[in-house]
Amino acid sequence: MMAAWWVLPAAYALDRLLGDPRWLPHPVIGMGKAIAAVEALLRRLCKPRHYRAAGLLLPLTVVGGSFVLTWAVLYLLAQVSPWLSAAAEAIVIWTTIAYRGLRDAGMEVCAQLRKGDLPAARRSLSMIVGRDTEHLDESEIARGAVETVAENIVDAIVSPLFFALIGGAPLAIAYRAVNTLDSMVGYKNDRYINLGWASARLDDAANFIPARLTALLLFLAAWLLGLDVKETIRAVRRDAPKHPSPNSGYPEAAVAGALGIQLGGENSYHGVTSFRAHMGEKTRELNREDIPRTVRLMFFVTNTVVLLGTLITVWMTGGWHWIS
DSSP states (O other), X not given: OOSSTTHHHHHHHHHHHHOSOXXXXXXXXXXXXHHHHHHHHHHHHSOGGGHHHHTTHHHHHHHXXXXXXXXXXXXXXXXXXXXXXXXXXXXXXXXXXXXXXXXXXXXXXXXXXXXXXXXXXXXXXXXXXXXXXXXXOHHHHHHHHHHHHHHXXXXXXXXXXXXXXXXXXXXXXXXXXXXXXXXXXXOOSTTTTTTSHHHHXXXXXXXXHHHHHHHHXXXXXXXXXXXXXXXXXXXXXXXXXXXXXXXXXXXXXXXXXXXXXXXXEEEEETTEEEEEEEESOOSSOOOTTHHHHHHHHHHHHHHHHHHHHHHHHHHHHTSOOXXX
């Protein structure tokens, strides 16, 4: 558990106020360097036929190491002062969430579309998606932004807060290590099909509960915002399992159902076109204003998770103690 009930709202407040400032060294940078170093070591020590077994060592070393290092630092700080440890825990959890960054990235695309500057909107979108953006029209640009914001409600907000609630900053940072591993080696290509399989499976497992929790919270958000709750539920039940990811379909289908739009379709990656299953019914054309609508849904989900997490922490620690 976290050191005190105020750690989670403090971490969220830091994210809302400061986002991801460049002056603060981010743990993900260190994780990326560690992953690259461990991968290079495994490739040097293991023969290709052993890569599948060696793939287990990546999450064991990187995720386990991130957890142990964070726990050790907080433990040592607690010996100096429980307040110092709690403050450090809030800062660490802050680095694992990205509400403001996700909001700002989505709204930047929307701002360019509102100005009618499609080239600038394409460039802004290219910073947050992997698909080709050079020839997208306004509707497709908006779809890319909506899908990215919706999908990352899980990875950037609900999952890290969920694991922070269960195991404090050490487990939150371990989740971020899992997510970083998946983004670096969790690909089904010739280079990573064997060495990265365990990292990809672990990411799927880690997001399994948070993704479904996010869908439930989006049902609530749709109801609070006066959107179509029945269609939100229907879209998740019908379309979420069609998504190639076992988890990403839940927030995307829920957002599509709530807004009455259709996500998915054809995307181009490095000039190669692929088709992703449709999420939601197309009751109208998707447009740029669906980006702030999605951000609003994300806002409700984020605040609900923080509120519920705080109340659960108070209940489990026996009251509103500043240091538990």
